[in-house]
Amino acid sequence: MHTPRFHRFAALLALPLLAACSSDGSETGVSDMSSSYRPGCKALGGPSYALHGTALLPQGAADAYVVVEGEKIAAVETARANVPAGVPIIDTNGVISPGLVDLHNHVAYDFLPFWNSGKRWSNRYQWARASAYETAVKAPYNAVKHSGHMCEAVKYGEFRGLVGGTTSIQGSMDLTCTRSWARNIEFTNFCSDHVRQDVLAVTALTQSDADSINAQFSSGATKAFIVHLAEGIDDSSRAEFDYLDKLGLIKPQLVAIHGTALTAAQLQRMGQAGAKLVWSPLSNLALYGQTTDIPSAVAAGITISIAPDWTPSGSANVLGELKVADRVNRERFGGLLSDQQLVAMVTSNPAKTVAMDGEIGSIRAGLYADLVVVRGDTSQPYRALIDAKPADVLLTSVGGQAFYGSSDIVSAIGDARSYVTVDACGESRVLAATESALPIPQGQESLDAVTQTFASAGVTPIPLFSCDGAPEFAFH
Ligand SMILES: [Zn+2]
Numbered sequence: 435m436h437t438p439r440f441h442r443f444a445a446l447l448a449l450p451l452l453a454a455c456s457s458d459g460s461e462t463g464v465s466d467m468s469s470s471y472r473p474g475c476k477a478l479g480g481p482s483y484a485l486h487g488t489a490l491l492p493q494g495a496a497d498a499y500v501v502v503e504g505e506k507i508a509a510v511e512t513a514r515a516n517v518p519a520g521v522p523i524i525d526t527n528g529v530i531s532p533g534l535v536d537l538h539n540h541v542a543y544d545f546l547p548f549w550n551s552g553k554r555w556s557n558r559y560q561w562a563r564a565s566a567y568e569t570a571v572k573a574p575y576n577a578v579k580h581s582g583h584m585c586e587a588v589k590y591g592e593f594r595g596l597v598g599g600t601t602s603i604q605g606s607m608d609l610t611c612t613r614s615w616a617r618n619i620e621f622t623n624f625c626s627d628h629v630r631q632d633v634l635a636v637t638a639l640t641q642s643d644a645d646s647i648n649a650q651f652s653s654g655a656t657k658a659f660i661v662h663l664a665e666g667i668d669d670s671s672r673a674e675f676d677y678l679d680k681l682g683l684i685k686p687q688l689v690a691i692h693g694t695a696l697t698a699a700q701l702q703r704m705g706q707a708g709a710k711l712v713w714s715p716l717s718n719l720a721l722y723g724q725t726t727d728i729p730s731a732v733a734a735g736i737t738i739s740i741a742p743d744w745t746p747s748g749s750a751n752v753l754g755e756l757k758v759a760d761r762v763n764r765e766r767f768g769g770l771l772s773d774q775q776l777v778a779m780v781t782s783n784p785a786k787t788v789a790m791d792g793e794i795g796s797i798r799a800g801l802y803a804d805l806v807v808v809r810g811d812t813s814q815p816y817r818a819l820i821d822a823k824p825a826d827v828l829l830t831s832v833g834g835q836a837f838y839g840s841s842d843i844v845s846a847i848g849d850a851r852s853y854v855t856v857d858a859c860g861e862s863r864v865l866a867a868t869e870s871a872l873p874i875p876q877g878q879e880s881l882d883a884v885t886q887t888f889a890s891a892g893v894t895p896i897p898l899f900s901c902d903g904a905p906e907f908a909f910h
Contacts, residue, residue, distance in 0.1 A: 533601025533804030557666025598751030705734025
């Protein structure tokens with residue numbers, strides 16, 4: 435979708451917010467709240483612990499102890515005896531995965547139910563102008579927005595991510611009131627601000643804009659430029675790619691969301707240039723009846739990530755979208771993608787795509803402890819993650835801090851956060867919905883209070899958990 439104008443292009447060309455950090459990542463002073471309150475820029479000094487389970491490591495899955503100290507993974511040990519003395523060991527009996535990285539969302543919309551428009555469209559500009567879209571999506575969104583509740587909308591969207599193992603998310607809003615919870619990909623992370631996005635039509639870019647962006651690519655100021663590209667199935671959608679190519683923007687830093695209309699030749703060109711792709715199959719199928727030519731993208735060597743887009747036409751969160759991708763892979767692509775490749779598309783691939791693979795996206799010593807634990811068949815650990823239902827998520831930690839999980843694991847970690855009990859499709863889990871360690875406006879607002887703000891705008895939000903999976907109509 436395209437309508438929210440979180441980052442107008444003018445903002446994109448402006449200098450990135452300067453993080454108040456020295457080059458080694460330590461904080462030297464806080465003047466800009468919005469860019470400073472991030473785990474990874476200022477160490478929060480959380481508890482130390484070791485998670486024992488079947489860990490999805492860069493070299494493959496293995497029984498391991500993932501030792502977390504402060505915000506980072508201090509070590510990955512294969513023997514219990516190697517875990518430092520005094521560090522509590524938590525036997526999860528589950529699968530420990532890198533935290534899921536959602537490279538495409540419109541987080542503030544994620545309180546809205548799935549919208550079945552009753553028809554298929556040719557491109558993203560058609561349905562966004564339809565009166566049915568106005569009624570189903572835009573009107574309730576605007577009711578919440580105009581009631582002054584964007585903080586709560588974004589927070590709720592991030593909660594929906596966290597309960598599905600999401601530790602980093604794109605498409606949020608740069609609001610100080612949301613400076614905790616999931617990492618926001620396009621804002622300051624790890625004392626760096628090198629990801630840009632433009633949610634408008636790429637055809638609005640001028641040659642002069644493109645020259646500025648290319649200069650940012652060359653200087654390293656921008657390492658990933660995220661745009662909706664060729665979202666549709668018609669010639670006008672395909673022409674967006676050629677337009678960007680003419681502007682000289684098919685580059686390694688280009689991150690194309692959707693690419694639904696792209697031909698094999700265009701994907702080949704993308705692959706040669708090193709450009710990246712974000713695939714949102716449910717949103718594509720529901721709106722257009724088709725999805726991106728992933729087999730050609732794979733053949734072209736493109737780094738592909740899977741992301742849900744938003745709840746009005748996509749999955750509840752990236753864990754839900756992973757199941758859709760798995761189904762599409764089986765039903766339409768002949769099982770081309772392995773379980774391991776699918777998991778990479780929600781972990782290491784998106785981290786690499788936004789040049790954060792030195793910080794997140796894998797489980798290895800030195801990286802930030804962004805982790806998700808799921809229960810399932812540990813003899814098929816990648817499959818266990820793909821098949822994990824909402825109640826199978828046992829822990830989501832961001833920078834080592836336990837934001838969500840089973841009360842057993844969360845209390846064993848001993849995080850000082852306060853938690854609220856939530857119903858994860860029939861099972862009890864706990865969520866750290868409030869933030870007291872950082873002076874965030876509305877940080878102490880309870881989950882109930884967040885939910886009630888929607889009611890005050892006359893809107894009923896969808897539940898925190900989607901227990902039913904993707905709507906069947908989308909696949910036919
Ligand atoms: Zn979108």
